[in-house]
């Protein structure tokens with residue numbers, strides 16, 4: 001399945017931990033940017049059909065419905081869409097009943113809601129513009145309009161104890177999909193100076209395990225993602241299977257025909273030359289195979305042997321016998337008749353698998 005990612009790099013407020021490409025705006029996402037994205041989509045040379053569209057950010061919920069309609073119309077004109085999953089990331093502070101209805105009427109069928117926490121102190125520490133009550137209201141509104149929606153949560157922010165009530169609240173609101181990420185203190189963000197506050201690996205792992213316990217009724221199908229049956233994120237599975245996608249908008253990545261490329265990372269420059277790349281790299285066949293392995297080991301299902309054979313025309317063992325044996329011997333993956341799967345330890349230590357394969 002081919003995927004389409006559309007980056008909306010605008011936020012009303014900029015969170016101090018965030019290292020995404022984004023900038024502050026007061027109102028809606030500007031029309032000039034929407035024009036540029038539509039031009040880029042129209043000129044795209046590549047696959048004709050797509051199975052998912054993902055509006056990420058930034059804050060896609062800052063798109064006016066007319067802008068969203070224009071972009072989706074352009075996508076539908078350029079691509080043959082086959083029962084697509086259409087996801088829109090939303091900030092709880094933006095969600096209203098009329099807006100949720102408009103998204104649904106325009107064809108959006110999945111909302112990814114950036115809740116992060118149900119604790120006001122945590123939300124303040126993260127610099128989020130919503131509070132816990134607003135998050136609860138937004139969840140209820142989204143649930144009333146969409147069967148398929150996801151709640152994004154962050155663990156490890158202070159006060160750390162707020163994680164347990166946040167998980168309780170998550171259970172009460174009962175989303176069909178949850179993403180739980182550990183707070184990171186990225187270079188170049190205001191949080192970089194506070195890196196000493198970061199939890200040590202053991203404490204962070206304990207919080208992660210608490211999420212696993214609370215979300216035991218879900219399928220923990222990817223390191224940070226939990227889904228009820230039928231609600232795994234189809235778009236993100238494209239990334240985790242190292243399959244092809246096109247990214248439109250500032251700084252968006254694409255992976256098409258073995259070429260990994262990135263758009264210009266400055267929004268003004270992007271709007272002047274939408275589709276111009278800031279970097280572009282043709283991966284060798286071997287690099288694509290290595291990345292395919294690494295990405296699949298983020299998934300609980302691991303690497304299905306039949307998938308590898310179908311995609312590359314050869315057994316995974318024929319390509320990576322010593323590496324796979326070494327990973328099995330270290331207890332990071334296990335092999336059965338149909339697949340190589342990460343063990344529980346391999347799931348937590350995914351970086352180690354990547355290092356061993358590279």
Ligand code: SF4
Pocket residue numbers: 010011013014015018019020022057058059091114
């Ligand atoms: S709303 Fe999201 S994209 Fe915008 S600054 Fe905050 S974390 Fe980053």
